[in-house]
Amino acid sequence: DAGVIQSPRHEVTEMGQEVTLRCKPISGHNSLFWYRQTMMRGLELLIYFNNNVPIDDSGMPEDRFSAKMPNASFSTLKIQPSEPRDSAVYFCASSLAVLGRNEQFFGPGTRLTVL
Amino acid sequence: TQLLEQSPQFLSIQEGENLTVYCNSSSVFSSLQWYRQEPGEGPVLLVTVVTGGEVKKLKRLTFQFGDARKDSSLHITAAQPGDTGLYLCAGAGSGGSNYKLTFGKGTLLTVNP
Numbered sequence: 001d002a003g004v005i006q007s008p009r010h011e012v013t014e015m016g017q018e019v020t021l022r023c024k025p026i027s028g029h030n031s032l033f034w035y036r037q038t039m040m041r042g043l044e045l046l047i048y049f050n051n052n053v054p055i056d057d058s059g060m061p062e063d064r065f066s067a068k069m070p071n072a073s074f075s076t077l078k079i080q081p082s083e084p085r086d087s088a089v090y091f092c093a094s095s096l097a098v099l100g101r102n103e104q105f106f107g108p109g110t111r112l113t114v115l
Numbered sequence: 116t117q118l119l120e121q122s123p124q125f126l127s128i129q130e131g132e133n134l135t136v137y138c139n140s141s142s143v144f145s146s147l148q149w150y151r152q153e154p155g156e157g158p159v160l161l162v163t164v165v166t167g168g169e170v171k172k173l174k175r176l177t178f179q180f181g182d183a184r185k186d187s188s189l190h191i192t193a194a195q196p197g198d199t200g201l202y203l204c205a206g207a208g209s210g211g212s213n214y215k216l217t218f219g220k221g222t223l224l225t226v227n228p
Contacts, residue, residue, distance in 0.1 A: 004157070031214060042220035043158075043203065056215065091157050095214075102207050102214050103148065106157030 002026070004107035006092050012113045018080040021110045024073055025094030033104060034067055034077050035091040043091070049075065050097065082114045118142070119206055121219035129227050131193055136202055136222040139186045144206030145213050147180055147187045152201040152221070194226045 005024040013019055025032050034046040048056040049069045060067070064083070069075040079086055089111050093104040119140045128134055138147070146165045150158035162171050164180035164187065171178045175198075177190040187204055201223050205216040 033214075043205075043218040045215065048214055050214070093157070097214060102146070102216065103160055103163055104216065105160070106150075108155070109157050 004092055004094055004105055006090075006107035006110050008110060009108060010111045010113075012115065013082055014115050015083055016081045017114075018078065019082045019086075019112060019114075021077040021090050021092075021112070023075045023077070023092030023107060025075070025092070026105055027073065029094035029096045029105070030072075031095045031097045031102075031104075032069060032075050033093040033095075034075070035093065035106075037089045037091060037109070046077070046090075079112075082112075084114045087112055087114050119204055119217055119219035121202075121204060121222050123222060124220070125223050125225075127225040127227065128194055130195055132226075133190070133192050134194060134224070135188055135190045136224070137186070137188050138204035138219055140206060140217075141185065142206070142217075143184050143209075144217075145184075145209040146207045147184070148205045148207070148216065149178055149187070149189055150203040150205065152203060153199075158201075158203055191224075194224075196226045196228050199224060199226050 007022045032049040035043050037043045046059045047067045052069045067077045089109045091106050091109045093106045095104045122137050148163045149161045152158040162178045167182045167184045169180045175192045179188050201221045203221045205218045207213050208215045
């Protein structure tokens with residue numbers, strides 16, 4: 001079975017540009033998470049979707065960040081405009097939230113560099 | 116805010132040695148997960164512990180959840196170079212927040228041949 005798929009794997013952009021990260025969760029999973037990982041702060045939850053609906057976006061840094069999940073097999077994380085401090089590895093993860101279990105399966109990540 | 120402290124932050128050992136890494140918090144978690152992350156990849160789930168005092172074994176890896184469900188440890192016996200990676204613990208909230216994982220910053224383990 002295919003795992004979580006993310007694209008692109010690497011993105012280098014200039015400050016002020018729009019960046020769109022993409023994620024395809026594992027088929028059949030009903031929960032999707034976007035995380036950001038940096039050396040300083042570790043892994044931080046940005047937003048959580050359940051059944052395509054955003055449930056918790058308290059981790060989204062500011063209005064420059066937005067996320068959508070138009071259907072069960074696709075999600076995007078957009079940064080507009082991007083800033084150098086957004087440089088990090090962004091992970092998408094999915095899970096099947098059943099009976100209180102929350103075992104998340106991560107994609108390979110997108111390494112974002114904003115110059 | 117729930118915080119998870121992992122120690123040590125870095126660990127470099129020789130093949131064949133034993134080691135223990137720790138994950139501590141002042142908060143109670145409904146469950147705790149351990150992940151291993153290799154360079155350029157996402158974290159991969161190793162185990163989930165749910166019950167206070169629970170011990171789970173995965174080949175040479177032994178995971179323990181504290182009685183009060185606030186802390187956990189991972190013990191590796193006879194470490195091998197393939198065990199090299201970043202070990203992350205993550206605690207799950209309770210009730211309606213059980214989807215929310217709080218991650219520690221990890222222990223970076225290097226096993227030298």
